[in-house]
Every structure is written in structure tokens, then in C-alpha cells.
Amino acid sequence: MITTLERLGTAQIVEALEELPADQQKEILRRQILDLVAHYTRIAHAPRPFVPGETRVHYAGRVFDEDELVHAVDAVLDFWLTFGRFSQAFEQGLKAFLGVRDVIPVNSGSSANLVAITALTSSRLERPLQPGDEVITPAMAFPTTIAPLVQNNLVPVFVDCEIGTYNLDVEQLEAALSPRTRAVFFAHTLGNPAPMDLIVEFVRRHDLYLIEDACDALGSTFDGQMVGTFGHFGTLSFYPAHHITTGEGGAVFTNRPRLGKIARTVRDWGRDCWCGYRNPPDGVCGRRFEWKIEALGTTYDHRYLFTEIGYNLKMTDLQAAIGVAQLQKLPNFIAARKRNFRRLYEGLKPYEEYLLLPTWHPKADPSWFAFPLLVREGAPFRREDLTRFLESRNIETRLLFAGNILKQPAYRHIRHRIVGDLPNTDRVMRNAFFVGVYPGLDEARLDYMLATFADFFRRFG
Ligand SMILES: Cc1ncc(COP(=O)(O)O)c(C=O)c1O
Known part of the structure; x- marks a missing residue:
């Protein structure tokens, strides 16, 4: 029965179209395919009922509907594959959202960081970063914020992080300075904006480059200004855990056209031509x-x-097509992340005796990536007791990325300097973790998360 219907459907369409010119057939078929894709998505990817304890409560994930699949298939039907109409639309859309002059899409957030740092080593700049130059950065980091420094023979100078915001400790900036200091590069941890007023003042006073890893912070603002727009470059990731996704993907952005052009060249094999x-x-x-x-x-x-020693780190048109659909949803995604954060914050207040809740700067309006928690010293349980308990109840947890990057096997022997002995960073590595706030968490999931925390803490009276 089903096979007959299926064959009838295709055969009837083909027959009905036969008389029409190819162009018209093409348009009708495309519309039909896209209609079916939308219909398919509504059935195949319909939200499933949440079963407490059985359904996994992810910390992050793709949030999409038929728009993303229709865009993706539309791009497949073009079969342009590399930079094309969707890439242009994605660039324009991101530019408008961020309010910046140039956006350079790339194939990951890690590539975005690599492009940004490599661009600043360009011999076409008046004062490029040179091998052995120092870059101030927090030791509490995601690995590929640090990796591009190592890859470009720069020397990271590690500062500690602040407990509560988990951002770099700006009090240590002066102590980190040396005659070789040329840049400050850090991530806005889990979407929480760093104190940009103090950082910008420091960077200006010492004539340094400023690069903001905003991979986890799309839509976060400090004093009303988008993070990533304060310095020379900002970077984004569109891996599924992030605020919008293109599967794999990322972007570099800047308000300086000259830097934008160099970054584009670094991304595209080192080729000078960007307009061909x-x-x-x-x-x-x-x-x-x-x-x-x-x-x-x-x-x-x-x-x-070829005017730069480059890579090929471009995004495909297929990824960009998905990004265009995601951008439409971004304002709602950000609102949902903020709402979910508030809900968890209120719900976790009763456990402040044991857990340190996150803090943020009075001028910061975070578009949260996740909800960080720190198990207080002296708590009658270890972090692992709590994360194991949550995971056993199907609530996903993650640690704050690499913790102290210098304790990670790959980074133990890199050339570096340290300011002080990074006590907060080590504390975060031992005692911090995060749970999700992403828009896929509905009321039922948030209720379940809070009920599970309550279950855990019941044993401590
Ligand atoms: C702060 C930060 N920077 C960079 C990245 C790398 O992004 P990607 O996974 O797209 O390479 C991540 C990834 O989650 C991140 O959290």
C-alpha cells in the first residue's frame, strides 16, 4: 500500500511536469521537495515527551525546526557547496546582529581563534606579533583559546581567574606585563562578560592587541556593547553546544576593515584576492x-x-544555510537562555551553603552558555559525588573546560610565564562544574533538574 502510494506520488508529479520547460519544472520540483522536507521534519523531529529520569537532560544541543532542514536542502539542491548565496546572507545577518563591519565565517570556533591570532602576526601590519612576544591570558581556559598562541610561537602569560565569574582576574594584568607583552586574549567564560572597561583601559594604556573569544557569549553585552567588539577581533563558535549552530562552524569579526581583509586571506589559503x-x-x-x-x-x-601564510578554514554554503535559519531564532534563544538561568539561580539558592552560585559584573548582561557551580571548600561531599549523582539521574554535567590548562598533558611543557600560583584556577579545576541553560530545556526539564538537586541535598538535612 505504502509503496504504491510512494510510486504513484513520484510518477504523477513527473508526468504532470513533463510538458513544462525545464526551468519551470525545476522550480516546481524544488518547492515540492522543500514542502516535503518541512513536513518530514515536523514528523521525524517532533519533540518527544519528557520522561523524568529516562530522557537525558542535555547541557546543550541543537535547537531547530523545519526552517533549518529546508535551508540545508535548499543549499544541497543548489549544490554550490563552498562560499555562495547562503554564505553571503549569513555574513550579512551576523554583521547586522553584531553591529560590526566585517564577519569572516570559518569552519569552527577553534579555527576562528587560529585565524584571529595568525592575522595579528601578518607582516603587512605595522607592529605584528612576533615569535616570543607575550600574550596575557587566563590559565582557566578552553584549549583552543591557548593553542593558537603556541602554534604561532607566542608566549602565553597566565593569570588567575576570579571565583564566581570565572573570568580572568583583571587585578593581575599589571603584574603580568613585561617589555614583550603585546596582547590580551581571553574568553568570556560561559557567556559571562569580563570587565571590559578595565581591560580596554589597560590595553589602550599599553598599546596592546585585544582579542575576545566570544565563542560561548554570542549576544552577551557589557555596558550595552556586544562582547567581541571591544578590541581587534572577536571570535564565535557554532558547534551544536553554542547559541546558534551550523554543525561545525565559527566566525571571526572585527570593526577594522584592514584586519578583516588579512583574516580573510589567512582563512583562504593566504590568497590575497577576496572578491573573485x-x-x-x-x-x-x-x-x-x-x-x-x-x-x-x-x-x-x-x-x-599569496600574501599570507594561510590555511583553508572556510565554512561551506550548506553550513551557512543552516546558520541563516538559526540567526532568525537567535533573539528567542538568548531570551530562553537568560530565562532558564534565572530559574536555576532561584531554584539553587537554598543550597548556597554548599554551592557557590555564579556572579556577574553590574554592567554585564550575560547571554549564558551554561550555569556554573562551585562546590564550596568544607562541603560534606566532593564535586564528583554530585556530578555522578546528577549523571546517574540523566542530567548532563561538564567541567569548566580544561581547568588549569597547564595541568593538561599537552600543555605541561609549553613555553609560558605565570603570574602567582593560580590558586583560583586550581580550585575551579577541583571543584567547579556546569549544567545547561540552553533553549531545549523546558519547564518540565528544569523542574526535574531542581527536584534532582533537592534529592541530593536532602541527605544533608
Ligand atoms: C571558549 C571557547 N573557545 C573556543 C571553542 C572552540 O570552538 P569549536 O568547538 O567550534 O572549535 C570553544 C568550544 O566550545 C569554547 O568554549
Whole structure:
């Protein structure tokens, strides 16, 4: 019965279209396919009922509906694959949301960090970062905030973090300074904005580069300004755990067109030409064949003129198509993250004797990535007792990334300096963890989370 229906459906459509010109057939078929994809998504990805204790309460995840699948299939039908119409739309959409002059989509947040740092080593800059230059950064970090420093032969100078906000301790900035200091690079931890007024003042006073890893902080503001826009570069990740997703994906953004151009070149093999694929065959500049290579003494096709030691870290049009659909939902996602955070904050207050709740700067309006908790010293249980309990009840937990990065096997022997002995960072590594606030957590899941915390704490009276 089903097979007959299926064959009838396709056969009837093909027959009905036969008489029409190919272009018209194409349009009708595309519409039909996309309608079916939307219908399929509503059935195949319909929300499932939450069964307390059985359904896993994730800390993060993809939140999507038929829009994302329709966009993705639309891009597949184009089969353009690399930078195309969706990539342009995604760039424009992100630019508008962030209020910045340039957005360079890449294939991950880690790549975004690599592009940003590498761009600042460009010999085309007046004062590029040089091997051996120092970059102040917190030791409590995600590994690929630090990795690009190592990859570019820069020396991280590690400062401690603050308990409560888990951001870099700005009190240590002056102590971290040396004649080799050239930049400050840090993440806004779990979406919680660092004190940008003090950081910007420090960076200006010492003429340093400022790079903000906003991978976990899309939509967070400090004093009304989007994080990531205070310095030379901001970076984003669109891995499924983040505020919007393209599967894998990320972006570098800047208000400085010259840095944007260098970053684009670093992303695209080191190729100087950025406009050729927007307007082939001659590019937007219209001067593709007029660029001279000094060493050659004559012109060389600009599309193969290389001015940076680059990579290929581009995003595909398929990823961008999903991103375009996600951007429409971003304001609601941010509102949901804030709402869920507030709910957990109120619900976890009764356990403040044992758990330190997160804090944030009075000028910060965090678009939370997650809800961090620190088990207080002297609590009658270990962090692992609580995280194991939550996990056993199907509530996902995570630790604050790498903890003290210098204690991770890969980073133990990197060239670095440390300010003090990082007591807070070690405390976070031993006692902190986080649970989710992502928009996939509805009332039922949040109620269940709080009831499970209550179960755990019941034994302590
Ligand atoms: C602060 C921070 N920076 C960078 C990244 C890397 O992003 P991606 O996983 O897209 O490479 C992450 C990933 O979660 C992150 O949390």
C-alpha cells in the first residue's frame, strides 16, 4: 500500500511536469521537495515527551525546526557547496546582529581563534606579533583559546581567574606585563562578560592587541556593547553546544576593515584576492589581471597571489544555510537562555551553603552558555559525588573546560610565564562544574533538574 502510494506520488508529479520547460519544472520540483522536507521534519523531529529520569537532560544541543532542514536542502539542491548565496546572507545577518563591519565565517570556533591570532602576526601590519612576544591570558581556559598562541610561537602569560565569574582576574594584568607583552586574549567564560572597561583601559594604556573569544557569549553585552567588539577581533563558535549552530562552524569579526581583509586571506589559503568568488570571472575589483608580483617583474593572476601564510578554514554554503535559519531564532534563544538561568539561580539558592552560585559584573548582561557551580571548600561531599549523582539521574554535567590548562598533558611543557600560583584556577579545576541553560530545556526539564538537586541535598538535612 505504502509503496504504491510512494510510486504513484513520484510518477504523477513527473508526468504532470513533463510538458513544462525545464526551468519551470525545476522550480516546481524544488518547492515540492522543500514542502516535503518541512513536513518530514515536523514528523521525524517532533519533540518527544519528557520522561523524568529516562530522557537525558542535555547541557546543550541543537535547537531547530523545519526552517533549518529546508535551508540545508535548499543549499544541497543548489549544490554550490563552498562560499555562495547562503554564505553571503549569513555574513550579512551576523554583521547586522553584531553591529560590526566585517564577519569572516570559518569552519569552527577553534579555527576562528587560529585565524584571529595568525592575522595579528601578518607582516603587512605595522607592529605584528612576533615569535616570543607575550600574550596575557587566563590559565582557566578552553584549549583552543591557548593553542593558537603556541602554534604561532607566542608566549602565553597566565593569570588567575576570579571565583564566581570565572573570568580572568583583571587585578593581575599589571603584574603580568613585561617589555614583550603585546596582547590580551581571553574568553568570556560561559557567556559571562569580563570587565571590559578595565581591560580596554589597560590595553589602550599599553598599546596592546585585544582579542575576545566570544565563542560561548554570542549576544552577551557589557555596558550595552556586544562582547567581541571591544578590541581587534572577536571570535564565535557554532558547534551544536553554542547559541546558534551550523554543525561545525565559527566566525571571526572585527570593526577594522584592514584586519578583516588579512583574516580573510589567512582563512583562504593566504590568497590575497577576496572578491573573485563574489563576481567571477574578474572579481568585484575588476583588476584581476593587473596585479604585479615584484619578484617576477610582471603581472600575475590575482587569484593566485599569496600574501599570507594561510590555511583553508572556510565554512561551506550548506553550513551557512543552516546558520541563516538559526540567526532568525537567535533573539528567542538568548531570551530562553537568560530565562532558564534565572530559574536555576532561584531554584539553587537554598543550597548556597554548599554551592557557590555564579556572579556577574553590574554592567554585564550575560547571554549564558551554561550555569556554573562551585562546590564550596568544607562541603560534606566532593564535586564528583554530585556530578555522578546528577549523571546517574540523566542530567548532563561538564567541567569548566580544561581547568588549569597547564595541568593538561599537552600543555605541561609549553613555553609560558605565570603570574602567582593560580590558586583560583586550581580550585575551579577541583571543584567547579556546569549544567545547561540552553533553549531545549523546558519547564518540565528544569523542574526535574531542581527536584534532582533537592534529592541530593536532602541527605544533608
Ligand atoms: C571558549 C571557547 N573557545 C573556543 C571553542 C572552540 O570552538 P569549536 O568547538 O567550534 O572549535 C570553544 C568550544 O566550545 C569554547 O568554549
